[in-house]
Structure formats: C-alpha cells, structure tokens
Amino acid sequence: MLLVTLSFLSLFLNILPVIAAALVSTFIWNFFFIPPRFTFHVNSAEDFFLLIGYFVIAVVHSALAYRIKQKEKRVQEEKQQANMLKLYDTLLNSLSHELRTPIATIIGATDNLLMPGGKLSDEDRRSLLLEVSVASLRLNQQVENLLNMSRLESGFIRVKMDWCDVNELVYATLKHLEENLKKHTIQINMAEDLPLFKLDSGLMEQVLFNLIFNAIHYTPENSQIIINAACVDGNCIITVEDNGKGFPPEEIERVFDKFYRLRFSKTGGTGLGLSIAKGFVEAHHGTIQLQNIATGGAKFSIKILTGTSYLNEIKNE
Amino acid sequence: MNNVNILVIDDEAQIRKLLHIILQSNGYQVAEAVNAKDGLTAAANHPPDLILLDLGLPDETGHVVLKKLREWYTKSIVIISVQSNETDIVNALDNGANDYIVKPFRTGELLARVRSALRFSNVPDDESVFQFNNLFIDLSARLVKKGDEIIKLTATEFSLLALFVKNEGKVLTHHYLLNQVWGSGYTNQTQYLRVYIAQLRKKIEEDSNRPVHIITESGVGYRFIIME
Numbered sequence: 001m002l003l004v005t006l007s008f009l010s011l012f013l014n015i016l017p018v019i020a021a022a023l024v025s026t027f028i029w030n031f032f033f034i035p036p037r038f039t040f041h042v043n044s045a046e047d048f049f050l051l052i053g054y055f056v057i058a059v060v061h062s063a064l065a066y067r068i069k070q071k072e073k074r075v076q077e078e079k080q081q082a083n084m085l086k087l088y089d090t091l092l093n094s095l096s097h098e099l100r101t102p103i104a105t106i107i108g109a110t111d112n113l114l115m116p117g118g119k120l121s122d123e124d125r126r127s128l129l130l131e132v133s134v135a136s137l138r139l140n141q142q143v144e145n146l147l148n149m150s151r152l153e154s155g156f157i158r159v160k161m162d163w164c165d166v167n168e169l170v171y172a173t174l175k176h177l178e179e180n181l182k183k184h185t186i187q188i189n190m191a192e193d194l195p196l197f198k199l200d201s202g203l204m205e206q207v208l209f210n211l212i213f214n215a216i217h218y219t220p221e222n223s224q225i226i227i228n229a230a231c232v233d234g235n236c237i238i239t240v241e242d243n244g245k246g247f248p249p250e251e252i253e254r255v256f257d258k259f260y261r262l263r264f265s266k267t268g269g270t271g272l273g274l275s276i277a278k279g280f281v282e283a284h285h286g287t288i289q290l291q292n293i294a295t296g297g298a299k300f301s302i303k304i305l306t307g308t309s310y311l312n313e314i315k316n317e
Numbered sequence: 318m319n320n321v322n323i324l325v326i327d328d329e330a331q332i333r334k335l336l337h338i339i340l341q342s343n344g345y346q347v348a349e350a351v352n353a354k355d356g357l358t359a360a361a362n363h364p365p366d367l368i369l370l371d372l373g374l375p376d377e378t379g380h381v382v383l384k385k386l387r388e389w390y391t392k393s394i395v396i397i398s399v400q401s402n403e404t405d406i407v408n409a410l411d412n413g414a415n416d417y418i419v420k421p422f423r424t425g426e427l428l429a430r431v432r433s434a435l436r437f438s439n440v441p442d443d444e445s446v447f448q449f450n451n452l453f454i455d456l457s458a459r460l461v462k463k464g465d466e467i468i469k470l471t472a473t474e475f476s477l478l479a480l481f482v483k484n485e486g487k488v489l490t491h492h493y494l495l496n497q498v499w500g501s502g503y504t505n506q507t508q509y510l511r512v513y514i515a516q517l518r519k520k521i522e523e524d525s526n527r528p529v530h531i532i533t534e535s536g537v538g539y540r541f542i543i544m545e
Contacts, residue, residue: 163510165511165515168511168514171527172533172535201535202403202536
C-alpha cells in the first residue's frame with residue numbers, strides 16, 4: 001500500500017521530494033509494523049536490516065518510476081517539437097508559395113515586356129499586363145492578411161465600438177468584393193426592424209469580407225451565398241452560408257486554426273482568413289461557429305452581445 | 318486643363334514617378350518635393366491648384382505639413398497614406414485635408430479624387446441650384462426632385478443633404494457631419510447619423526442598398542458624389 005502511494009507520488013514529483021517521501025514511508029512502516037509498534041524504536045538487528053531493506057526498495061522503486069516519467073516527458077516534448085516544426089514548415093511553405101507566385105508572375109511578365117527587340121503582339125502585351133495586375137492585387141491581399149494577423153498576435157488591436165448599420169455594413173463589404181462576385185449569386189435577408197449595433201465597423205467589415213471571400217473562393221461557380229442578419233436577445237447575429245460542398249466533418253474543429261488549410265483544398269490561400277475572422281469577432285467578445293447544412297453547404301454564424309439602438313427611438317424631426 | 322498645377326510631396330521616388338506619369342499623361346502640370354521642408358517651400362513659391370501630400374515624410378509628419386499649409390493655403394489638399402489607419406485619416410480630414418487616398422491605389426480612383434478635389438477648389442460659394450443625373454436640388458428654394466417627383470425631406474434630412482451637396486466629392490467625417498447638422502453636443506451620437514443617412518438614401522437613391530450618391534467611407538465618414 002505504501003509502495004503504491006510512493007510510486008504514484010514519484011510519477012508527479014521531482015527526484016528529491018520522492019526520496020524524502022521514501023524516507024517518510026520507511027518511518028511510517030517502522031512506526032506501525034515493526035515491534036514495538038507505535039514507536040520509532042528498532043530493537044533487533046533483524047528488524048533494522050528489514051527496515052534498511054524496505055528503504056532501499058522504496059528508493060529504487062521511486063527512482064525507477066521517476067525515470068519512466070522523465071522518459072515519457074521527453075518523448076512528449078519531442079513530439080511537440082516535431083509538431084511545431086511541422087506547423088512552421090507548413091506555414092513557411094504556404095507563405096512562400098503564396099507570396100512568391102505573384103512575385104514570380106510580376107518579375108516574369110515585366111522582364112518579358114521590357115525585353116529589347118521583343119516581338120510581343122498587342123494582345124500578348126495586354127495579357128501580360130493583366131497578369132501583373134492580378135498578381136499585385138493578390139499580393140496586396142496576402143500582405144493585408146499578414147498585417148491583420150500580426151495585429152492580432154501582438155495584442156495590439158483596439159476595438160472602436162460605434163453605432164453600426166449592419167445593412168450598410170453588408171452592402172459596403174459586397175461593394176469591395178464586386179469583382180469577385182460575378183459568378184455567384186448573393187441573397188441578403190435582413191430581419192425587419194433590425195436595430196443599430198455597437199460594433200467596430202472596420203473589423204466587422206474585414207470579418208464579413210473574409211467569410212464571403214472564402215465562400216466565393218471555395219464553392220463552384222453559380223453557387224449561392226446567403227447572408228442573414230438578426231437581433232436575438234440583444235445579440236447581433238450574422239450568418240454567411242453557401243450551398244457548396246460543406247467542410248469535411250473531421251476538419252470543422254480546426255478550420256479557425258492559424259495557417260490551417262483543408263487537406264486537398266485548392267491553392268490560393270494562406271489559411272489566415274478564418275483565423276483572422278475569429279480573432280476579430282473574439283475581440284468583440286463574440287463567438288463564431290461553423291456547421292455544415294443538412295442540405296449541403298457550410299454556415300458560419302457570428303454572435304456578438306452588444307448595445308442596440310432602435311431606429312424608432314429617435315423621433316423624426 | 319493645361320494650366321492646372323499639382324504639387325506632389327512624397328519621399329518615395331517610385332511613388333513620385335508613378336504619380337508624375339499618371340498625372341502628366343492626363344494633362345496636369347506636376348511639381349515634386351521629397352520632404353516636408355521642400356514641400357512647404359515649393360508650395361509657397363508657386364502655389365499649386367492641388368497638393369498631394371504623403372503622411373509619412375522623413376523630416377516632419379504630413380500632419381504637421383498639413384497644419385502649416387492650412388495657415389495660408391486655401392485650395393485642395395489630398396492626403397496619401399500607406400496605413401489604412403482610420404484614426405490618422407480622420408485626423409487629417411478634420412485638420413483641413415479635403416480627401417485621402419490609401420496606397421496602393423488604383424489609377425482610376427486617384428484620378429477621380431484629383432478631379433473632384435480640383436472641382437472643389439473652384440466651386441463658387443453662392444451656388445444653390447444643382448442637377449445630378451436625375452436629382453435636382455435647389456437649396457435656396459428648399460426644393461428636391463427625383464426625376465419629376467418632388468421629394469419631401471424633414472428639416473434635418475434637408476440640412477444633411479445641403480451639406481453633402483455643397484461638399485460634393487469630399488469626404489465628410491462623422492464628427493464634422495454631426496457637428497454641422499446637430500451641433501457640437503452631438504459629435505459622438507453616430508446613431509443619429511446612421512438613421513438619417515439610411516432615411517435620406519431611401520428618399521434620394523434608386524436603390525438605397527446600393528447607393529450611388531451617398532457613399533460610405535468605412536470608419537471615416539460619407540462622401541456625396543455625382544455619377545461620372
């Protein structure tokens with residue numbers, strides 16, 4: 001019984017306290033089991049050696065348990081380090097790919113355009129310039145994402161709460177996405193009598209931008225994107241859903257992780273958009289959730305408990 | 318348009334060159350300055366019709382240059398900023414900048430800002446009748462028509478619209494709008510602004526969700542534009 005307690009202790013404590021515990025347990029054994037009982041006296045040499053024997057067993061036992069614990073700890077640390085390395089690798093890979101592809105396009109295209117004595121047709125010239133334009137816009141967006149991520153990471157994010165018309169917010173976001181939206185249809189359902197909410201409109205626009213951009217990027221052409229907004233018990237609820245394929249159920253938990261990208265997902269993302277969305281919503285002390293819709297497609301739900309102001313509270317002067 | 322002079326104050330050679338080419342090829346005369354000191358001297362020696370001012374200058378910030386310019390310079394100043402830092406932009410606008418543009422900008426956007434800033438430099442103050450596409454506004458008669466239909470506006474809606482019309486093309490900050498229409502005690506009451514902007518849009522825009530006249534500048538304010 002004492003030995004069991006001891007080995008249990010040695011799994012959690014350092015080597016010195018464990019030896020101390022072994023000593024204590026030896027004394028306890030002496031006190032209760034070695035005649036004369038209930039004293040620390042040892043009368044016979046036999047009992048004395050028994051006691052020493054017990055002490056040695058206790059120490060060896062706990063030392064062994066301790067070493068097992070250490071070894072386990074080392075294995076775990078190595079595993080963790082390997083995971084970190086893997087994460088770092090993925091991050092570097094996706095980042096360098098995402099940044100270098102547009103840079104390579106720009107360098108290649110401009111070299112070609114500047115080539116002395118080149119025989120480019122007007123059409124080729126135009127299409128190269130178009131590539132440069134697309135590449136630089138893409139680069140700009142990646143840099144924007146990285147800057148937002150570092151704002152979040154550094155904790156240097158100030159939420160400027162102000163009255164916000166969610167209807168206006170949604171349409172302003174869609175205006176910035178005009179060029180991407182040509183092949184998708186958008187449906188917007190605003191609850192009637194939607195109040196004004198206290199939100200940081202800049203951050204929330206970025207959140208909606210990332211969610212809608214994601215929906216456009218990862219659903220087939222002609223898919224539908226539905227944006228709903230409502231007020232439930234003082235919560236600002238905004239959902240963005242699509243009728244695409246949805247997310248693999250086993251990966252739903254991880255999609256908000258930084259740099260996480262779905263297995264087999266198509267190129268063109270750093271895995272930052274959703275984690276930025278989550279970070280910005282959490283900066284409002286709100287939550288964001290993802291679920292698959294039974295009929296197909298994914299649904300992101302934002303819920304933020306915040307101040308509301310109803311339009312009809314202000315009389316029309 | 319031949320004699321319109323624009324002064325570019327920016328320390329980045331690449332940006333100066335880009336602006337020079339874009340502006341010159343659109344018929345403007347361009348002068349350049351690489352820092353605050355040179356910019357202030359150039360503006361004083363040959364007062365331009367418009368100044369494009371970068372906020373991040375090496376010797377003094379654009380904010381300081383803006384203040385010094387505004388002591389005597391009355392024509393338009395458009396801020397160029399790399400940071401999409403709304404507070405910075407709002408500060409500059411409240412300190413006398415007419416407009417702002419954030420790097421990286423699109424050429425079309427830049428030219429539209431330049432055109433409207435130049436227009437603003439030349440609008441006579443007493444003008445009171447405006448015709449924008451299908452929108453007719455007579456400020457002195459307090460008459461607003463969309464097509465042939467007379468639009469009824471409340472007093473507050475009308476003051477808001479009048480303010481927009483007189484500052485066509487210019488970004489008006491939340492603070493400025495609240496102060497002008499509601500008064501100095503209301504500059505934090507943005508809920509009034511949101512409500513009245515929504516109401517005004519419903520009355521004067523064809524589709525209030527996709528406004529073409531009252532444009533939202535997220536985190537900064539509103540801009541009234543005529544379709545070009």
